[in-house]
Amino acid sequence: MSDHEFTRALGYANAALDLLKKSGIPPYPQFYELLYTYATGVNPSLNHRINALFSSGDSPTTSLAETLYNEFLKSDVNDRMSTVSERMQARIEAVHSAIDQAMTTANAYSGSLQSAQGDLERDISPEALKALATRLLAETRRMQDTNRSLEQKLEASREDIAALQRDLDDVRRESLLDPLTKIANRKSFDEGLRTAIAEARQTGNSLCLILVDIDHFKSFNDTYGHQTGDQVLRLVAMTIKSNIKGRDLAARYGGEEFVAILPNTDINGASIVAENVRQAIHGKELLKRSTNEKLGRITASFGIACFHPADTAGSLIERADRCLYAAKHAGRNRVVTEDNLAEITEQTRAGVTAA
Incomplete structure (x- = not known):
């Protein structure tokens, strides 16, 4: 797990514990799982229900938490x-x-x-x-x-x-599907990556991994509401899916992060795919359906790593995550690969970031 991924997971954990404490709900494993899932935003139906409870001013109770857990998280x-x-x-x-x-x-x-x-x-x-x-x-x-x-x-x-x-x-x-975006979920991604790595190791063919993170998504979600945020997640998911082909796999990695597995694709080919997705996302102007209000445009940052013979799934993801982290710190709305990671990192340290 990279430092960036660890920090993100720790943030979700702290948010879940804070909600348990504020609500007076005992930190039993099932209630922690409930509010950790809420913090990540990966279950839109659960988030909609809890947000409605918060908006109505109802006080959460242990009984209510048990009901929500049974409804949303017991493995349907x-x-x-x-x-x-x-x-x-x-x-x-x-x-x-x-x-x-x-x-x-x-x-x-x-x-x-x-x-x-x-x-x-x-x-x-x-x-x-x-x-x-x-x-x-x-x-x-x-x-x-x-x-x-x-x-x-x-x-x-x-x-x-x-x-x-x-x-x-x-x-x-x-x-194997994410219920909101209808693309592959994390479980499907984990299986797909293991299979792709095994095949790349056996055949010697190229394999690239793209990590995608929507820029400033939390702020956007807080400003325009979760329904509009869900619309953005679906938009990004479909944009990624429509720009890959064949045996490529697009998946929701967690929260506002997505991933694409590209077998038989080298770093240059993966960069072209990522750049096409980046431009397509930035080129779409968002419209709030309920009011037809123009919400402007969103952007996303991309990190790309290419499989090496000594890689595990974890090490490949970690390198892609480092590239994504560098793209964020370099000003967002950009693609960073292993090939230009050192250059982008040096520019960032020197204070040279693109607008």
Whole structure:
């Protein structure tokens, strides 16, 4: 973890503890997680609910905190996954039961045939032969009915299992998406980066990482409100996503930070992508939907690092974060790569920053 990332995380932690203290809510792990998540702003629905409570003047209580935790942070995805798994298990058990029933009937039918074979090998009267044929016919029809019932149950199970598989796929996709911006979330990014690093190490192909931070976002959010802030986050997310292609991955890293993984891309190619995104963000004038008020333009800062054979995910992120930190200190609204990090840092120390 870089110094910049550590400082940011520590700020979220201190904000969460301050809110716990002011509200008189005990600092149990679940309540700390609740207010830490609120401080990061990664769950817009939670933030909207808590902001509404603060605006109404209601005093937070332990009971209310428990309610909010259960509603927003208890793993809804895990609950849904568990529900689908239980349905899948029930359906599998139903299939096994149907098969067992069919096997029992088939074994009984096989026994009847063997018994009939023994009877036929002896001399039997026409009346006994007729009775035997009638019995075998009835058992054959019962076997046919059992087979039809099994086929119907298997077909219904096949359809149910296919639907359950779709539900599982949906749950997995949702677990990898940021609910606000609809691009990949931090979990998806972590998985994607591990995969990209493993592939780059195996093939020797280039791999670059871009970190993006919206400039002065907290001030903008406080001035124009969280709904407008959410609009900005969605705008930046879609701008990044629309400027990457193929196997590239855009993700929300946390709060107002985003990240892009660019396999098979060198530092120059990554710089072009970042510059295109930077210009596209700066080129959009914001409009407050409720009032049509023009809010001006936003900018973002970018840090880029390229994978080296000795890198881990952590070391690659840390270098990109150092570049992002340098871009912030050099005046924001710029792209800093590993290649020009030393130059930008020296200019900043010398007091030479771009407007």
